[in-house]
Amino acid sequence: MPGMPLTDARAVFPALVVAEADPAADARALEALAEWCVRYTPWTAVDDWPAPGGGAGLFLDITGCAHLFGGEAALLRDLRDRLRGFGFSVRLGLADTKGAAWAAARFMAAGADEDDDIALLPEGSQRQLLMGLPVESLRLPPAVVESLKRLGVRRVADLDALPRAPLAARLGREVGKRLDQALGRVPEPFTPRAAVEPWRARIHFAEPIARTEDVEAATLTLCRDHHPRLEREGLGARRLVLELFRVDGTVIRRTAGTSRPARDPAHLARLFKEGLDDIDAGFGIESMALTLTALDPLGAEQTGFTRGAGTAPDAAERAAETARLLDRLRTRLGEANVLRPAPRESHVPEAAVTTVEAAGGGAPEAWPMLSPRPSRLLPRPEALEPVEPAAHAGAPPAVFRWRRRAWRLAVAEGPERIGPEWWRTPGGIPAPSVVRDYWRAGDEAGRRLWLFRKGSDWFVQGVFP
Amino acid sequence: MSDRRHLDRLRRRIRAIEGGAREDGAVLALPSALAPVAGALPWGGLPLAHLHQVVGDPLDPAEAATGPAAALGFTALLAARLAASKGAAVLWCVRRGSVDDTLYAPGLARLGLPPDRLMIARAADDAEVLWAMEEGLRCPALAAVIGQARDADLTAGRRLQLAAEAGGVTGFLLAAGGRAPGGKGAGTTSVAATTRWRVVPAPSAPVGWPGIGPARWSVTLERCRGGLPAHWTLEWNDETGDLGMAAPLRDGSLDAPERRRA
Numbered sequence: 001m002p003g004m005p006l007t008d009a010r011a012v013f014p015a016l017v018v019a020e021a022d023p024a025a026d027a028r029a030l031e032a033l034a035e036w037c038v039r040y041t042p043w044t045a046v047d048d049w050p051a052p053g054g055g056a057g058l059f060l061d062i063t064g065c066a067h068l069f070g071g072e073a074a075l076l077r078d079l080r081d082r083l084r085g086f087g088f089s090v091r092l093g094l095a096d097t098k099g100a101a102w103a104a105a106r107f108m109a110a111g112a113d114e115d116d117d118i119a120l121l122p123e124g125s126q127r128q129l130l131m132g133l134p135v136e137s138l139r140l141p142p143a144v145v146e147s148l149k150r151l152g153v154r155r156v157a158d159l160d161a162l163p164r165a166p167l168a169a170r171l172g173r174e175v176g177k178r179l180d181q182a183l184g185r186v187p188e189p190f191t192p193r194a195a196v197e198p199w200r201a202r203i204h205f206a207e208p209i210a211r212t213e214d215v216e217a218a219t220l221t222l223c224r225d226h227h228p229r230l231e232r233e234g235l236g237a238r239r240l241v242l243e244l245f246r247v248d249g250t251v252i253r254r255t256a257g258t259s260r261p262a263r264d265p266a267h268l269a270r271l272f273k274e275g276l277d278d279i280d281a282g283f284g285i286e287s288m289a290l291t292l293t294a295l296d297p298l299g300a301e302q303t304g305f306t307r308g309a310g311t312a313p314d315a316a317e318r319a320a321e322t323a324r325l326l327d328r329l330r331t332r333l334g335e336a337n338v339l340r341p342a343p344r345e346s347h348v349p350e351a352a353v354t355t356v357e358a359a360g361g362g363a364p365e366a367w368p369m370l371s372p373r374p375s376r377l378l379p380r381p382e383a384l385e386p387v388e389p390a391a392h393a394g395a396p397p398a399v400f401r402w403r404r405r406a407w408r409l410a411v412a413e414g415p416e417r418i419g420p421e422w423w424r425t426p427g428g429i430p431a432p433s434v435v436r437d438y439w440r441a442g443d444e445a446g447r448r449l450w451l452f453r454k455g456s457d458w459f460v461q462g463v464f465p
Numbered sequence: 466m467s468d469r470r471h472l473d474r475l476r477r478r479i480r481a482i483e484g485g486a487r488e489d490g491a492v493l494a495l496p497s498a499l500a501p502v503a504g505a506l507p508w509g510g511l512p513l514a515h516l517h518q519v520v521g522d523p524l525d526p527a528e529a530a531t532g533p534a535a536a537l538g539f540t541a542l543l544a545a546r547l548a549a550s551k552g553a554a555v556l557w558c559v560r561r562g563s564v565d566d567t568l569y570a571p572g573l574a575r576l577g578l579p580p581d582r583l584m585i586a587r588a589a590d591d592a593e594v595l596w597a598m599e600e601g602l603r604c605p606a607l608a609a610v611i612g613q614a615r616d617a618d619l620t621a622g623r624r625l626q627l628a629a630e631a632g633g634v635t636g637f638l639l640a641a642g643g644r645a646p647g648g649k650g651a652g653t654t655s656v657a658a659t660t661r662w663r664v665v666p667a668p669s670a671p672v673g674w675p676g677i678g679p680a681r682w683s684v685t686l687e688r689c690r691g692g693l694p695a696h697w698t699l700e701w702n703d704e705t706g707d708l709g710m711a712a713p714l715r716d717g718s719l720d721a722p723e724r725r726r727a
Contacts, residue, residue: 317606322554325604325607328600329601333587333588337586337587338584340585341573349569349571372575375573376532376567403530404526411676411678440677441677444668445667446666446667447531447534449531463532463534464538
């Protein structure tokens with residue numbers, strides 16, 4: 001019950017769960033809900049009138065939209081069921097005016113049982129239905145309601161019967177205005193939420209274009225169209241979708257991404273350059289659109305202030321330049337094929353390298369300097385075929401075949417024992433058969449390989465320079 | 466005396482006409498341990514913003530199995546030195562799924578390319594490797610670009626050279642592992658690079674203990690614009706990361722003529 005002190009409530013129901021009010025979060029949730037309601041009508045707004053007894057409200061102007069949902073009653077039922085599904089308790093009112101709908105939702109939809117929480121005022125009937133409601137239903141300030149009650153005015157009908165001039169002189173113009181608004185005598189403006197302007201630029205051609213150069217020029221124009229707004233809002237594009245609408249109705253889509261937010265039109269246009277070489281324009285392209293699907297904040301940057309050819313670029317400039325290069329490489333080669341290696345804490349050679357997105361945040365730290373490591377590591381160790389055993393037990397075979405060639409070792413150094421990481425494997429301490437003994441071995445010509453023995457088998461894993 | 470000055474000036478002019486290179490272009494100074502190498506280069510060091518070609522021995526079956534190993538080490542060391550002097554990164558372009566696409570970063574870090582100085586681009590084919598190299602060479606924020614493409618020809622070399630001049634980035638066209646589809650060995654074609662090096666492994670000097678010792682490379686400067694071919698045996702100490710001249714073996718075998726293939 002609204003207004004009840006917490007101690008009283010606890011006395012009635014000791015197991016009460018208490019939650020602090022968080023008006024900011026409530027407001028955000030309501031805003032999000034208003035945005036969700038755009039599925040019914042583009043005109044939605046948050047009710048900013050302080051509701052009696054808590055509870056928040058939304059206004060939806062469904063003029064011209066109800067038939068899409070099978071009529072007003074069906075729309076209301078659909079809306080109620082979905083909102084209930086979200087876990088809200090809902091009361092809905094529908095009327096010819098905003099004020100009447102507000103009153104209907106708050107004072108006529110009781111919410112007791114099925115379909116009781118919907119009050120649908122048929123067209124033209126709101127006058128007689130409103131007359132029976134209390135004066136609170138007119139969205140009047142509490143002080144005004146109090147004064148009216150002291151005067152014996154309890155129902156809307158009582159208020160409507162009073163002469164206007166003395167009423168306005170005594171209680172202000174608000175009372176008459178609200179009454180007229182509820183009854184539809186004066187219009188009440190409806191201020192919908194500001195729609196989020198999509199990040200989309202379009203260009204239409206008087207004559208269809210087909211040449212790659214023209215498409216590239218149009219792409220640059222589209223990038224330029226986005227630039228002022230990006231700059232104003234301090235944002236940079238991360239993902240872009242370019243759509244080319246062909247005369248025959250098909251759409252060609254090209255996507256591009258940037259490794260860090262960018263808004264330089266020339267750079268953004270260059271991202272599409274590679275993808276536009278092979279487009280099939282058919283009978284021509286009649287319009288193009290560029291949509292930015294992901295954006296990130298980007299501070300103001302100074303452009304066009306060309307430095308002299310001789311001066312060295314500073315670190316920030318260099319980072320920006322590198323990022324632009326990586327964007328171009330990534331657009332053509334694919335995201336996964338432009339990498340920067342980074343160390344990983346593991347002493348298993350294959351697992352010691354991970355790759356980070358090149359030009360990602362901070363520079364990765366260096367590897368711990370272990371014993372020598374090869375400059376090439378085979379993705380999978382390859383078994384070798386011993387031909388002649390080693391002079392000493394445990395050393396790699398003196399002659400062996402690998403990759404269809406005989407290798408005659410002259411020198412070998414080792415072993416460096418590398419075991420599996422038992423703390424990562426669930427089985428505990430591993431069997432000796434999975435421990436690897438690594439050897440650096442060189443043949444007579446000075447070629448150097450990285451070999452290891454596992455059990456009694458020998459493998460090649462790397463190549464030293 | 467004045468004749469000699471005159472001759473020098475003429476030589477410089479010819480070099481400028483031939484190479485299109487800047488007369489007083491920037492040069493990567495080589496460490497003092499490599500003074501003989503620096504002396505053989507007419508610039509006194511490795512000229513920046515040029516294309517250099519480094520090949521191995523493409524006819525060696527071992528190299529077909531492992532990819533060029535010594536050439537890779539030599540190139541990585543030069544690129545790392547460039548990266549350190551410029552404080553910038555190196556872009557390494559390889560063909561996806563090839564023997565070259567097995568770069569192991571901890572090993573490259575030993576050659577002087579730590580993770581923050583190395584970016585790897587994996588291209589679908591040779592044409593894309595050359596494209597990625599060109600993009601990289603035009604980006605002044607990089608120190609060097611290393612690329613491994615099999616069928617680079619004169620046109621590709623010229624394009625790369627122009628890109629290197631435009632961006633001020635030094636390019637290395639490193640021999641690629643495997644054979645080109647045409648059947649020609651990788652790295653046998655001339656790309657008209659400013660310098661062309663052939664780097665193959667050399668037998669290392671015996672160490673006093675049963676160990677492997679520092680790696681030795683047989684380095685041949687095969688082609689050098691405005692300079693003469695030369696040959697050295699270099700030694701790379703992977704403990705210290707230093708590259709220096711190899712001390713001659715006691716039996717003088719170092720000076721024996723290299724096995725050469727036409």
